[in-house]
Amino acid sequence: MMSINNYGWDLHFEREWNEKFAYGKATELSNGSPRCLPVHAGPAADCVNCSSRQPGRIIADYGQILKVAVDDGELNVNRPVQKLENDMQMAVGDWVVLEYAAETQAICIRSVLTRKTKFSRAAAGIEVKEQILAANVDTVFIIQSLNRDFNMRRLERYLIAAWESGAIPVVVLTKADCCDDIPDKVAVVNYTAPGVEVHAISCVTGEGIEEIRKYFAYGKTVALLGSSGVGKSTLVNTLIGEELLKTQAIREDDSRGRHTTTHRELVLLPGGGLILDTPGMRALSLWEADAGMEIMFSDVEELVRLCRFNDCRHQSEPGCAIRESLDTGKLEMERWENWLKLQKELAHLEARKEGKQRLLEKQWSKQISKFQKQFHKGRM
Template sequence: MQVISLESLGWRQRWAEAYAPYEERYNVGRIALEHKHMYRVFTEQGDLLAEVSGKLRHEASGREDYPAVGDWVLLQARPEEGKATIHGVLPRSSKFSRKVAGALTEEQIVAANVDTVFLVNALNYDFNLRRIERYLILAWESGANPVIVLSKADLCEDPEELAREVESVAIGVPVHIVSAFTEQGIEELRPYVGDGSTVALLGSSGAGKSTLINLLMGEPVQETQAVREGDDRGRHTTTYRELFLLPGGGLMIDTPGMRELQLWHAEEGLGGTFAEIEELAAGCRFSDCRHEKEPGCAVRGGLSDGTLDAGRYESYKKTQRELAYLAAKDDIRARQQQKERNKKLSSFVKQHAKKR
């Protein structure tokens, strides 16, 4: 059983203050693995297998109220059994969220309490600027700092040219070119993973996230597979999110590949990713300019003189429409949930009135 200090897990003053009122009743730990409603938690008493309490399950209004990998949780530890019960989640400093797959309008927290997000994109046939933009939106929204990692440089004839393309859509974001095969650029990533710092790796299947984890760990802790022949796309190897402790300090969260990244509420992230478009929009003659046929539209002017890329602007408009649609669906969901709560409350009141 691995025993480690809270500080090595990234414990900071903000969580110490939030934990203080509960210190006499509960232990504290950090979620390392989530799998089918069971959790592996790193604690000072060792690695424990945990499940949420009945009360927490009952009071949860959605997935966002359950623990996620990277969360700090209040728990009752039973180290002699190697088990624990989770009673609460401490406030998150950051969270990387996306909409759950399918028709449901519900948040899925991919990783919590992350300092830096490595957005991993392979420099092969799977290279996609529009996908990088979407990852950037959610990275900025999460509260963590994005870093773009362009992997598989050995499979690309001109990685520097593609890096320049990325820099044009990821203004001010660090961009690193790496190769697991030659170990190019790996040392440049280590400063992000200092003692107590948490980095999450995000990217599509086959981007090289698990290989990167193995290199930084110094041993094969994650299974890897070659890309498929024919389309150069990756097979799913990581099937769940997991937090790893690096030998030299620092922590990394590996995540399953997400080819279809469905956005969750990300208005602030939209502004961070498309900052140059919003800066242009601020110069429009009318504050409610729709950038269509209005006179004095700075955005249309940017498109006309070539200072604004048309493909990038289309990506911006598409993302705006997607977020508006999501907000409308979420509003309907919220009203339905309130209706259900009112119905339950009314039934409760009627039952108690009869007893009197």
Template sequence: MSELERYGWNETREAAFASSRAKGWTPGRVSLEHKRMYRIWTENGELLAELSGKLRFEALGRDDLPAVGDWVAVSARDEEGKATIHGVLPRTSKFSRKTAGGETTEQIVAANVDTVFLVSSLNLDFNPRRLERYLLLAWESGANPVIVLTKADLCPDPAPYLEQAEAIGLGVPVCAVSAETGEGMDAIRAYVTRGRTAALLGSSGVGKSTLANALLGEARLAVAGIREDDARGRHTTTHREMFALPSGGLLIDTPGMREIQLWDVGQGLSETFEDVVAVASGCRFGDCRHEREPGCAVREALRAGTLSEGRYRNYRKMEAEAAYAARKESARLQAAMKRKHRR
């Protein structure tokens, strides 16, 4: 197996790269992004790369620029250890969120990921509503989600947490692990075999860096403790980076995210809240708003207690949030097209 194949290169990507190879460019994979500089893994080693002027000019938004995990076409200057990025290959998956704050733009957290590990800890910081948000974005990304509950060695009774996670996941694998004792780690390693890519996503302090170090087999990432008053953690990872694992797989570690604003989650919403959608399909009217309409199956399920009030409220909240983000993005893209035509 070549180095590129170890990084996830395959026949489909080779076919998509044919026109770029005809121009003398070579493929590489982004392992680190920092202030518009990129570290690229290529067949001939690691290169430091920057964007070509044409690629930067033609980009309408962040989605058109490389992110960690992306495959790119580069003109390599191996003797200098540098390269220029000319294009981004089609993505098989893309985990995105709205940028934090008031600006309505997309932030790509990781690309071309096979498995998304949604990491939460077995302590007071376990938050079912936040886990639903992560699960929604994971489904929309095109990758397969796996819920990972860490710090099993510190939890005397993990069963209630497992039950809540399984109820939220609706068939998504749930693993309770301890990076300290090794409990459950074999189940995690099975998802990151040779040529496969996984990403760690979760809030600060849930044990992502500790889990990554256990998979790497060495303490390469900094680890910080949690606050005793609320079991929340401090940021230790400050950027997104991809690592090669001893197993031959690849792991993308990401900074902890307290603010998870939604971005383009149409299909993911129905997959994450499959139970809510199933109940709603029993309403008398197809356009039922679940407020005062007669024959509303959702209101009846809420009264009967067969549908969780908190889960339903979170569904409506994220539905409205996603619709708002879609409207803002549509307006932003139209403005970007006008600016491009003027230039």
């Protein structure tokens, strides 16, 4: 029978659920009846909400409506209007606490369980904000097509974000049927992504499809990320063996995708395992990158630490390990320049985050002083 275990519910979530949300596990009141903790202070037996609380996983995001998988099927619930505790964002892949609210006679989301992993980017627009694209993902397929979308600088960026997410990245190169130098391309990827598995596949000939099925073990989640038109939805359809998701040919004039997929959706594969299709991205703006940069550029970061001066600008200072390595060819110029570019971008992002923080603090202190004034007035 289908249960939330199919969707990846495991001991990690079970433990948090039992500690914080389970019915009947709470401490006893002095009169002996069980008390519902921590959500309601009253006796659990009287609490309609408690007895109808259940966990669910967000499997599709339609904006205002979220589709949630529960033990006995699927539910559509409204995205909560009021902010949840800790100002939690919700994303496809999240495990949430559902509760029947007697006041509105509707099922609503009370809380989000602690994520195992999350893949984020900086949200588009002027506001400095995190956008979570996928939660509780085990493996990230970074997808590029072998004919038109092949770009190592872009791949680097996705890899940084993927390592940062806590999930394991895998590079999947699609449209192998349209490429006659696959080994060369794979070698280029291996150089850019050392230690990462690389697969060349084709949804037309079926090449490589069986090999990637190993990532879809029971309850495991794989997210597909990449530009529009690289064949993400086609891969989902190929793996499930039917035309479930809409796909569309790329444009002839500039060979870009048409942004066919418009929402994120988690699909259960017949053999177990889950696959998350996402809309193609124009750009991936990094949000956090410390761990990702350390993994992707450990050689460069190590060299920077070896420079004689702490504030070395790596230009003409004596004892500069970077210059030395560039001269001997140990460090590739392109790689160095790319590291510099990423550093600049991340420093800019940090400055924007700090600016926002200062602004919030300013607004807050304004509010406090207003409150204090009112308070003093009231006492006079």
